[in-house]
Amino acid sequence: MGIEHTSTSGLWAGVDVGTQSLRVLLVDDHGAVVGRGAGRLDSHRSGTxxxxxxxxxWQVLGHAGRxxxxxxxxxxxxxxxLVRGMAICGTSGTFLLAGADAPAEALTPALMYDDARAADGWAGPGQPSWPLAKLAWLAEHGSAPVRAGLAAGRVRLxxxxxxLAARLxxxxxxxxxxxxxxxxxxxAALAWPAASAVPAGVLPDVVRPGTxxxxxxxxxxxxxxxxxxxPVRAGMTDGCAxxxxxxxLVPGSWNAVLGTTLVLKGVTADRLEDPAGAVYSHRHPDQGWLPGGASSVGAALLxxxxxAADRARRDAAAARFEPAGGIVYPLAGRGERFPFVRPDAEAFEAGDLVDDDDRYAAVLQAVAYVEKLAYAHLRRLGARVDGPYYVTGGATRSRYWCQLRAxxxxxxxILPAxxxxxxxxAVLAAAGEGPLVSAAGRMIRPGTVVTPRPGATGRFxxxxxxxxxxxVERDWIDAGLAGYAKDVPLVGASGGAA
Structure with a gap:
């Protein structure tokens, strides 16, 4: 299929720096992708x-851009x-320390979003994989120049x-x-906390995405x-991208990214307050908030x-078990983060699963049950969850799983184009400091709609x-949330605590 290009008045460059690759897209004013470039990135893991x-x-950005x-x-x-601007996204929580004299010269490797070296003993704000915990670890265990630079505020996060933007x-x-x-x-305050233990000068100035x-x-x-x-403009995290x-991008709409894990992100007019800490909110570049949560369930257990399963064959076999003969909670590792927080949670099976096809069906269904519970939890906090619902991620390659989730x-x-x-x-670069929703309305094309089969919702x-x-039996959620999730349909649900 050839590339469709509808305008030569401008192109917008979007850069995504992921865990395994860096990608560059060139997109025109009407959302046609006219150029692609990518390159592999290497990760280095050792223990935590x-x-x-x-x-x-930097090197891969050069190759992918060309x-x-x-x-x-x-x-x-x-x-x-023709390129009128670019913006860059990265994995949320990934950072490095750079020197004061050469702003783009790295003094440390990049500590990735899931680096857990600071987990032992961290009692500060946020999770131990977030940058503040790892900054504290570097202040104690980093190289001598890094420790001295942090203490004196002569290094920069x-x-x-x-x-990459500084280099550009x-x-x-x-x-x-x-x-x-x-x-x-x-x-909310648009400021770093006044009581931060990080020395002045280490943390950067902060601006609105698109600036x-x-x-x-x-x-x-x-x-x-x-x-x-x-022009190079401020970006957002890969999840927001x-x-x-x-x-x-409007209240009530949600995007569910299902790959190795399940991530939900949506839009609310007001910031959600979740006492359990399962939901956190980014600020919308226009107005309002972008709440979301990241579950640990997903395709990883599959x-x-x-x-090496034949997923098409497994999907066809799973269709014979609607519903499955038993219940599973599909964690590949230990701990759950959303729609409830239980660091001690582990995968379980209950009921009578007759064979691996039945078990495979139970996993697919369980991920959808977690997704449905997540929407109920969000609605209970006051979010509108009436839709539209967009679904993205590697799992959307299975049309059966998409149908099952619907x-x-x-x-x-809706599977976006x-x-x-x-x-x-690229859309954010095109919006610049203007309304993001306007640029999105111009550039984002209609997707494929998956409609629930008649009677299927009741069957499950x-x-x-x-x-x-x-x-509830495992004390992972309370009976009130369970009852609420059973009683409240998602269609027409417009929010409100119960």
Whole structure:
């Protein structure tokens, strides 16, 4: 299929720095992707540590940027001159420390979002994998120059997009309030906490996503192939970028990303307060909030229990078990984070599963039950959950699983035309400091709709109730939430605590 291109008035570059790869997309004013480039990233794991080399980010960005321009050059003359701006997203909570004299020179490896070296003994705010905990670890266990620099405030914390943007424009840049959230930034007060133990000068200035950070200098242009002077704008985390790409940007709309794990992100007019700590909220670039949560359930258990499985055959076999003969909680590891917080939670099975096909069906259904419970929890906190519901992530390759999720939720699902985080960053670059919703409305194309099958939601009602009861029996959720989740349909649900 050839590339459809509807406008030559402008192109927008979106960059997504993930765990395994860096991707660059060039998108026109009407949402047509005209150029793609990508490169592999290496991760280094040792025990609880997970690191990447920031210099590799920079090298791969250069290769991927040139590859995207070359791809666009097949349909456009001199595409570099058409690029009107770019924005970058990275994994939430990934950071490094850079020196004061050379803002883009890394003094540490990048400590990744799931690096758990600070888990033992951390009693401060946020989770031990978040940057503040790892900053405290570096202050005690880092190299001598890092410890001294932190103590004197002579080093600077940079999130992944900050590091790359500074290299591109040739000077220090502010971070955005999305990447700053897990570093301790208060998005309501729009300020770092006054009582922060981090020395002044270590934490960066913070701006709204879409804010102009600078323009590509000669070195940045030579490295990437983009034209000198191209605007570089503040981005958002990869989860928020995927939410933008899906189009879930108005209250009531949600994006569920299902891959190794399940992540829900939506929009509310007011910030949700979750005493259990399962839900946290980014600030919307326009107005309102982007609440969400990350469960530990997902396709990871399928990969572990059914390695090298023929997923199409398994899906067809699973369709014979609706509902499955038993209940499972599909954790691949220990601990659950959303829609409830239980660090001690472990996978379980209950009931009469007759064979592996039945067990496979139970896992697919259980992920959808967790998803349905998550929406009930969000509604109970006061969120609108009436939709639309967008679904993204690797699991959407299974159309049967998409259909099953629609059936169990009792709500139609939309598979976006382009769900890549890099696409979301292209939309943010196009919006700039103007309304993000307007740019999204212009660039995001309609997706494929999956409608619940008649009668299917009721067919799973008893199994869903047994699933909730099993969570109550283990004291993972309270009976009030279970009763609420059983009684409240999602269709037409407009929020309100109970």
């Amino acid at each position: 540590r997970h690191e990447q080399d920031p210099e590799q980010w 590859a995207a321009l070359a791809d666009a050059g097949r349909v456009l003359p001199r595409p570099a001159g 940079e999130h992944c997009p900050d590091f 424009v040739g000077h220090r840049v502010a971070t955005d309030w999305s990447h700053a959230l897990k570093t301790g930034y208060d998005p 102009l950070l600078g323009h590509l200098d000669a070195d940045g242009a030579a490295h990437t192939g983009f034209a000198a002077g191209t 995927a939410q933008i790409a899906a189009g879930a 990969d572990r229990r059914f390695p 059936d169990i939720l009792g709500h139609e699902l 382009s769900a890549e985080p890099a696409f979301g960053m 009602a008893d199994a869903y109730a047994r699933f909730l009861d099993a969570l």
